[in-house]
Every structure is written in C-alpha cells, then in structure tokens.
Amino acid sequence: LGVVRRLHLEAQSYGRLARDLTPRGAWERPSIRSDSAVAAALRRAALTRYDSVLVLHASHAGALFESGALLERLGDVESAKARLRRLVAADSGHALAMNYLAYTIVEQDSLERGPDEMEEAGELLRRALALEPENGAYLDSKGWWHYRLGAADSAVAWLARADHATPGDPAILEHLALAHHARGDRAAACAAWRRLRALDPATTVRLPCPAPEATR
DSSP: OHHHHHHHHHHHHHHHHHHHHSOOOTTOOSOOOOOOHHHHHHHHHHHHHHHHHHHHOTTOHHHHHHHHHHHHHTTOHHHHHHHHHHHHHHOTTOHHHHHHHHHHHHHSOTTTSOTTHHHHHHHHHHHHHHHOTTOHHHHHHHHHHHHHTTOHHHHHHHHHHHHHHSTTOHHHHHHHHHHHHHHTOHHHHHHHHHHHHHHOTTOOOOOSOOOGGGGO
C-alpha cells in the first residue's frame, strides 16, 4: 500500500503541473485539446504512474478515473473509454465517471463511434442524473446528447435546466445557443450567445447575431 500511495501522489503531482501549464477551464467538458510538448510529457509521466498503480491495485478508483481523463486529453479516446468503463463497472455510484465517459462518446464524430455507443451514453447519463439530478454538468451533457442526436427541442429543454442549475457556465451557454439556433429560435440563440460572449469574448462560436453593442 505504501508503494501504491507513493505512485499515486507522484501521478497527481505530474497531473497538476500539466494542468498549470495548459489549464482547462472549470466550465470545460472533455475534449481533445492541443497541449504544449512539456505539458504532454507531464501527462504521460502521470499516466505511467497511474498505470503502475493499477498493476498493483486494479480497482483503484482514483487511478482509473484520472488515467482515463489523461488518455482522453492525450488523444487516445478508445483507451480512455475502456478505462472509464472499467471504473463504471466497478463502482455503480461513480456519477462523475459516467458523465465523463458519456460526454467523451457524445463528442466523438459519428463515424468514430460504435453503433450502440450513443445508446450507452444515454444510459450512463440517465444513471448519473439519477444520482445527482441537479448537477449542471450532467444536465448539460444530457442536453448535448439530445443535440447530437438531432433532437433540438429536447436539447433546449435539458440545456435550459442546466443553465438554471449552473448559471454563467460558458460551456452550457455555448450548447444552449447552438441548440436554440438548430431549433430555429434566433432570438433565444442570440440572447444565449451574447451572454456567452460577455463571459468568454474569445469564444469560437459564431452565430448570425448582431454584436452586443449594435443592440444598444
């Protein structure tokens, strides 16, 4: 147990250093993002130690989750999903892992997903929300799942709940603006987009809305 603890602490330290170099905002959900070479090397060093922890303690929840997140961040999405599935199978109450796995699936291109993976993601989100029904991140994932399935009306309903649960979250506002736009509600889409722009002026979301100053 002493060796496991030492390896786990080392892995956490490397992971924190990588996050300090290339932080992911608190509002951001899983997605592959480019890292600096140094940050990527630190993530690989952390992953190596988490792998060693799992050799000694195969069901270590912290190592399973963190290594899954690292694999996703490093671009090895299939290995990330496999790692997170191990954790969800071992811990039926790990809502965070359920959401992370589900959102990772939803974010993949449809050609990269297996034929039943969107159904799997929906079930994972159902379970996560049963455990934490007011969690804004999980509500957002559920809404985005509907959006990616082409169900804009359902997406808006879930994303509005997410926005109510976690107001001022740029990721939720981005999704809400896009869902309103897909639904054909320009006014609501632009209202959400302006709120997003106020929080994150560098957002890459572009909608056919007048700039905020033009509405004054």
